[in-house]
Amino acid sequence: MxxxxxxxxxxxxxxxxxxxxxxxxxxxxxxxxxxxxxxxxxxxxxxxxxxxxxxxxxxxxxxxxxxxxxxxxxxxxxxxxxxxxxxxxxxxxxxxxxxxxxxxxxxxxxxxxxxxxxxxxxxxxxxxxxxxxxxxxxxxxxxxxxxxxxxxxxxxxxxxxxxxxxxxxxxxxIPVPTKEVIIQHLMTVFASCSTTSSDVATASNTPHPYDPILIQAYRYFVQVLVDVCFLYTNDPHEIQYITAARWPGFIKPVLDGYRMNVNEGEEDTELEPPATEVLLRLTRHFKPSLSLALEQLYPRLTNAVDWARVNESTAVALAKDGLVFGEAEMEDIEEEEPVDDIFQSSPTRPRASKRIQDQKAALNPPSSDMRETLPLSTSLPRLSQFILIAAYIASMNPVKSDLRMFGRGPDGKKRRRRANRRQMANAKPRSGPAKIPQRFLGPSPFPLERLIAILGALVEENDPIAGELNQLEDEVPADGLDFRIPGERTDYEVTRVGVYASIAQLTSLRLLVRTTATDKLDGLSAMFKCGSGAASSYETILGLAKGLDIQLPDLLWDNAAMS
Amino acid sequence: MVNLDNSNETVFYIPFEGSDEEQPEIGPEKSELDALDGQKMRWDAYKTSWVKCLNRVQALVHTLYEPVVKEVVEKIEIAYDCDPEILSALPYPELPVIAVTNPSTDSLFLSSVISKLSDENQHIVAHLYPSDCSNISNAMKSIISGFTSISGAFKGSSRSLASYDIGVLESWYQAQDVPPSKLVLLLHDFEQFDPGVIQDVIHVCSLNVPRIPLIFLVSLSSSQSPSSYFHTAYPRSTLKQLQLKSVVVPGGPQVFEDIILKTFVDLSFDPDVVLGPATLEHLTEYAARFNHSVDALLNIFQLAHFKHFLLNPLTALVQSTPSAIALEDTASSTFCDILMTRLNDSMELDSDTENQNNTKTIPVLDMPKIIDGERNKFRSRVREMRLSYRLLRLIHEFLLARGYKGLGPHWGGSPSTLNATPLPTSTAYPRLQIFIDLLQRDSSENSQASKDIRYARILLAKLKPEELRAFLDDLIQYLLGLPDEVFDELDISDVVGVLGKWLEEADAAYTVDEDESNDVAVKKLAERLAKWISEYLRTLTNSLEEASPLWDVWYTGMAPFPSETVNPSVRASVLAGLLRPTEFTEANDVDGTGSKPNADEDDDSLWRLPDTSILFHRYLESGKMINVYDWFESFHAVLGLQRREEAKEKEKKSSPNTRKGRGKSTSPKKRRTALKSPVKLNSKGKAREVTQEDEDAAEGSKDDGFADDEKWKLVVQARFIRALHELDFLGFVKHTRRKPDHVLRTVFEVSE
Known part of the structure; x- marks a missing residue:
């Protein structure tokens, strides 16, 4: 205090x-x-x-x-x-x-x-x-x-x-907590944990990570941990969270070694505080995982329990650093070692490379859901992807640009006369407040009609399925529909009930956000904008567009700012 | 009685007093072609076959979900108990949240989780819907009452805790004799909750765990990873309070295709009605473009079934055959005739030359037997078709496993490469597309299926001796593993016999020392096998439409799916309705003979249309902005014309000698020209027209007198307002504040 x-x-x-x-x-x-x-x-x-x-x-x-x-x-x-x-x-x-x-x-x-x-x-x-x-x-x-x-x-x-x-x-x-305050706090946590968990542990006579005898080791561990984390956060609770996730894994080799000794019949052995040399070896082994823990646990990309489970050190990795303390299984593990050498292929590659690997692993969080979920490009139906792209374009482009981007002349050719950016850059700077690019302002709302219109333009240009349909329909209008004007078929396709249903579905997924009240029929039409997060991120939409063969950068007004 | 003339009332309520009409009968319309009780039989047949199909799909979905349901329940079970070493050292207890991503948005998954939780594990499950959470107190109230309602409603007074106080839940929980081990709160459609409210709910709840063992089970439907939704929608201060775990329910195109294949291309399941290529193709297209949820799949299946049974009276025969007595009944004579012709036609084809006189007489008594025979015949043909698909797939997979390319990219690559780089196929459902191709195989040899079979033959003929042996072995094993009924029905034992002999030959050739003569023998064997396989596949994939004279009873064939009914184009339909309203109202007369007597005269003249259509036609002729008064006047003119014409027609009926009305000459001419380039009505021209038409109107109603005229004007005004409001409601009109007497057009360039 x-x-x-x-x-x-x-x-x-x-x-x-x-x-x-x-x-x-x-x-x-x-x-x-x-x-x-x-x-x-x-x-x-x-x-x-x-x-x-x-x-x-x-x-x-x-x-x-x-x-x-x-x-x-x-x-x-x-x-x-x-x-x-x-x-x-x-x-x-x-x-x-x-x-x-x-x-x-x-x-x-x-x-x-x-x-x-x-x-x-x-x-x-x-x-x-x-x-x-x-x-x-x-x-x-x-x-x-x-x-x-x-x-x-x-x-x-x-x-x-x-x-x-x-x-x-x-x-x-209240002053900002210092390292000492944090360490002191963590020591009190250790004390309280050793009293609560000793009730459970004494019955089974197995040592637990908060055994009072380990307090020196804990103090050492906490000092190392605080040194790593203090640069990024000085909230004692955050550091406590990371400590809670890592400490049981950190001390596990010691406890396992003790347990093995007990199993071998040396009943009388007492759990001894680990030697400094052991602590150093432990620290060297686990130090990369500390910054990893900070990177994943501080933004809560995963929770402490899951993180601890995923980042539990394997026996092989421990053996490599000489951290298996029971003699009995030592030999088995030694045999397994060459398997691990495959991963660490050349002897010239020092341990630092392992750290880089660990950090790479941190960038691709191992949480299970990341692997299992499908990306939007496969999980969304085709038209929904088109709608999302159209919504992104509508959100990011100014209204006045639509005709230039998507307009067609009477001959059916696109007339896209883009202002020459280089010339504009050379022009003398205009006075007045600087214009903030749309991507910093976030998506702007747009009416439903604009979305449908842009969607129509995208589908007309980029949807081969619609093209195939067109060709088929030229021969036999099976459904009694006959489209002669170019683009009429597309217009028919994008005003189907299914399209509106898809828009509603995307709205319920929050990939689109409806900005007007749903119960209002009068007045202006419904306004939408891109949902927050994934749906409005340039990378996601670009990924979708690539899958559909749409040249998204060409369709964005302010694309220079995007890259 | 409602007094509609009371000007003080603005709204009238006219209660509905029972129906004058009878309840519409459920089931298909009676057709003259039906047999005795044919209607009912068709309805029953529909129900049976649809339920069979539905049950199959649901069973498939259920097996798909089962492991995931188990995972969720397990996660809930261990929520507060796992890893006490870590949990005890956390700075504060976390609220366990299990986020379930269920892209197919059906309730089946959640309901099975709930039933499992409450039946087997004695947890209490409460539900929270987005509509309950308009603000924090409503949300808390619903949560608390959701849990406590099992022990009677909580009646708060002003001297007790408020009903939205979490303390109520705590005291309730502590008062339970056998406290439920977990309180599971299921949040439906989580994306639709207001994050601001849920943030506070989470905070309140997390302050009270683990005293109240709450668990949030969150149902997300977006297919992104669940934690990524949390990370985008909620701040870190909220995430800090959660122990977030995520579960993903299988879904998406792959699963969708699996379900279809296992329903229609599985040898262990025989659907009563086989969907034809047209329906399946529509299904794939709809799923790829719009929606690939299981619900959409079921909807399309059901509609296809429904249409099949609705249109064809013969479908009464799908499962059962009526007795000969019923067929002899006079009521079913037409039905019998059709059957007779169908069966006879085929017999004539079969035995053209033998005796032409005898063919016309199939005794009615034999009919049920023949029909039953046809049914069995068709079923075995369908099984053969499916077998052919399986065999081709077997060949393809065998080739892939041996490191060859297989039957082509549209068959899909090997499992390892499939996941890495999805092949650029033209369809989203390649496996299903192959089956569709097989169904469509015709004798022209140019169809995709024929090519595949040819290619399979070429590849098989080139097999190495060892591979040949392995292939024969695989093939025999597969055929022996078929379900018994299929095995018996398709005479697989003969096939296996032949194959077994070849296998022995191949074995012999292989075990005997390598010798050139043996090589030749094996080569020949491979060629024989390839030839035989290709012949066999060809017979298996003969068109189903030739399988039986009654094929259309069990097979929808090329009959198109009514996609326009399910997924119409809204704007086009509305415009078409306004432009050509008569086509909609007379749709039922089309097939009948009752066309209107004077329909051919001048059906498209404007005055014959309903008010809204008249107004809409005028709308199309105007410029960007419409002066409402001008619009009214033009409308008035048409109504005047309409009035005169109707009077004339009445006259004509009473005295047929009256010459045709001159009003026709004043019928709108501008419309044709206005179509291509909407001309803005300039006020001058408009005014001229108005005065002229006014005169017309005045002239036409000269006899009716002044008082009548006034009344007529009121009628016109009322009709105008109603029509205007209808257009307004449909969204054709936008109001501006700047010019209150003008409205803006919203629809341009409509082609009629």
Whole structure:
């Protein structure tokens, strides 16, 4: 616990200001985890999460029940602590708060201090802006010994209601966690884990990764890990997450070696702290996987359990680094070793290349779903792919460019007169604000008709199936449809029910986003835009276009900016 | 009684009071050609054969899903229990989320997961739909009531927790005598949820795990990897709270094709109705272009079945034959006649020269037997067709396995290369296309199937001795492994006998020391085998349409699939409806004789059309913007004409000597010219026309008097407004704020 938190705790114990604002831009959750247990001793404390309490009623109920330490039970209909109605307005809440204080004082404790900790108060500003001002003045309004603490990533200036109605808080800024703080935190995690898991482990008499005897090894491991990760994140929880995923795998060779020794009949052997030399070897073996863990776990490309399973070291790889500590199976593994040499083909290739391989593996995350899912180009029907490309073009190109891009002269030839970019670049720079390229602005909405029109142009140019149909139909109009005007067939094809159904389907997949209300028939037609993420990324659409033989770069107005 | 004249009311509700008509009868229309009870028989036959097909498809899908269902259930089982070493050291508990990607969007998969969860594992499953989640309190309310509703509804009062408070769920969970081990929340159509709301829901729920053992089961339908959707739609702060695992349900074109092949090209399953190449081709095209979900597949199958039974009265014979007595009944005489002609025709062909007098008499009593015979004959022909496909595939795979090219790129490469680089085939469903080719093989030798068979012959003749032996062995093994009924019916034992002899020869030639004479013998053997295979395949793939005189009972052949009904072009249909409304209304008369007596006179003159069509024709003649008043006036003119013409026709009926109306000469002439280049009606010309037509109108209604005229104007106005609104509703008209008396055209350059 750092000095600022200590200061808060002692303040709260002696004479607290009525309103404290803790600003922790890095890890407010971590700060709370430290603060709350320190305060439990002689105060009544309630911790409120502003996302869970998304309405005033929930906020009042949670605060009152929490202060009264009352748990609603299902059998009596989830009754609140207060007998009176306490949750319909702030007024009744204040009354209930006073009543609560009186009843608590009657029950013995002479001087009772109430503390309300509110996490993420910035969300209160969105949902119930009226509540913030009275909450900051709670002590004043109730005339009780009550302290309100806001813990937020944001600063008070950004949350503060206008007009200065709210009381100015006692500001506390939590410093950025240092390496020492993080390591200390991780050591406490180890301590708590060794107490909880020892209950399970003693029964089976097998060592577990959080055995107290391993604490020195753990400290060493944590130091290495923090060194690797600290550059990228200093949120203790994030580092704890990565530690949790890696530590059991890291220490497993040691535990396995011990287990093997026990199995061989050496019952008396005690688990010994691994020697420094062993630790060094372990570190050398696992160090590449630490940065890998950071790359995959920090953005949560996979979760800790799955990551640990995938990245468990094989016996062969361990044996290579001399990390198999049981003598018995050593020989078997030695035999297997040459198999692994195939992968590491030449002796001239040092270990660094292995690290590069590992990092390559990190770029293609091994999570199972990546391999199993089909790319859009095979999983979407043909017309849906056309629709997506048309939507991308409609989203990215300005409306005025459509005629130039897709227009045809009366002779059926495309007349595409593109402005010569080079000349434009040489022209004198125009004054006024610089135009931001569309790809930075994101997709812009377009009406359904424009989508259908662009789709028609794409299908006409690039869909061989439609072409085949055309030829067939020339001979025998089987369905009684006769198209003489060029493009009429395509026009017929792209206004089929199936096309509209596909658009609706893509909308439900969020590959297209409908920007107008669905229940409105009047007025302008439905507007769409490309969905966020994959559907609007240039690479995805380019992949689709390649599969369909569409020259996408030629069809984009601002294609110079794309590459 | 509703008083429609009450001007204070803006809306009237006219309740529906029962139907005057009878419920439409279910089943095909009665046809004169039907046998006694033929209608019902056809309906029953349809139901039986469709249900058979449906069950087959569903069983296939079910087997496909089963391992994945198991995987999902297993993941739910271990959600909170796996790897305690890691979980206990996490900074905070994570909410397990199992994301299921199910591209085929059918409910079968989820329902089997749910039934498995709630029946076998005693978990409680609650559902959450996107419509429940307009905001966080509604979402929480639905989640909580979804779980707690099994122990009665929660009646919150103002002194208890709010019904959207997660505390309710917690206290409910703790009050259970036997707490369910997991609470599974199934989020349907996850892409449609508002991420803003779900983000908060996830936060609230994750604060309460594992006290409440919640598990989110998320159903995604987009085919991207599930975690990638999460990563694009949700911020890291939300992802941090999840333990995301993903499962992918098989789907997509490959599975789609598998299901079709296993339904129609599998020797262990005999569908009652065999779909012809036309339907199958439509199916492949529709699937490749629009939709390849199992639901779409079933829809097309069902429609094909339905159409088959709807149009052909003979389809009553698909499964069973009516008794001879029923056939003798006078009601089925026409039916019998058709049958008779069909059967006779074929017999004449068979025994042309023998005795021409005898052929006309097939006793009715023999009829059922003959029909039964035909049915069996056809079924064995269909089996032969499927066998031919399997044999060709066997040859192809054998060749591939030996490192040859196989029968060509359209047969697909070897499994290893297939996944890496999909071959550039013209169709998305190559395997199915081959079967379609086989069905279409004709004697012209130019069809793809004939080429394939020829090619197979060439390749087989070149086999090396050792390969020849292996091939014969494979072939015999395959044939022996066929289902018994197929084996018996197609006389496979004879085939196996022949092949076995050859195998012995090949063995003998192979084991005896290498000798040039042996080589020659083997070569000859290979040639014999190749010749025989090609002959055999040719007989197997004889056209199904020649299999039986009654082939169209069991086979849809080249009959086109009614694709325009399933997937019409909306705009074209609407325009056609407005331009030529009579073609739609008289569609039923086309095959009958009841054409209108005066239809040939001047059917396309504008005044005969309904109001909306008249207005639409005028619309097409205008410029980009339409002055509504001008539009009304032109409409008025046509209605005036219509009124006079109708009066005249009435007159003509009463006194047939009256000469033809002069109004005809004023019928719109501009239309023809306006077609190619819509001319904007300039106000001057328009005004002139209007005055002229006004005069016409006034002239025509001179006799009716002034009061009548006023009333007529009101009628015209009402009809105009209604027609205008219809066009507006159809989207032909766009309003502008700038010029309230003008509307914008939205449709241009319509060819009639």
């Amino acid at each position: 750092n000095s600022s938190l200590n200061q808060v705790v002692s303040l709260l114990e002696f004479s607290p200001p009525p309103f404290i604002f803790l600003n922790d831009p890095i890890a407010p959750k971590f700060t709370l985890q430290n603060l709350l247990p320190a305060l439990k001793s002689n105060t009544r404390l309630v911790h409120v999460d502003s996302i869970s309490c998304f309405g005033p009623r929930l906020l009042y109920d949670t605060i009152l029940n929490g202060l009264a330490q009352h748990t609603p039970s299902w059998d009596d209909g989830c009754k609140n602590w207060s007998q009176d109605i306490a949750n319909d307005s702030f007024d009744s809440f204040l009354h209930a708060l006073k009543a609560l204080h009186t009843s608590l004082s009657e029950n013995g404790s002479k001087h009772l201090r109430l503390i309300v900790v509110i996490e993420k108060p910035e969300r209160l500003r969105e949902r119930m802006p009226d509540v913030i001002v009275p909450l900051t003045r709670l002590a004043e309004l109730t005339k009780l010994d009550i302290c309100v603490i806001f813990v937020s990533e944001a600063r008070w200036q950004d949350i503060r209601p206008p007009l200065g109605a709210a009381m100015d808080p006692y500001y506390v800024d």
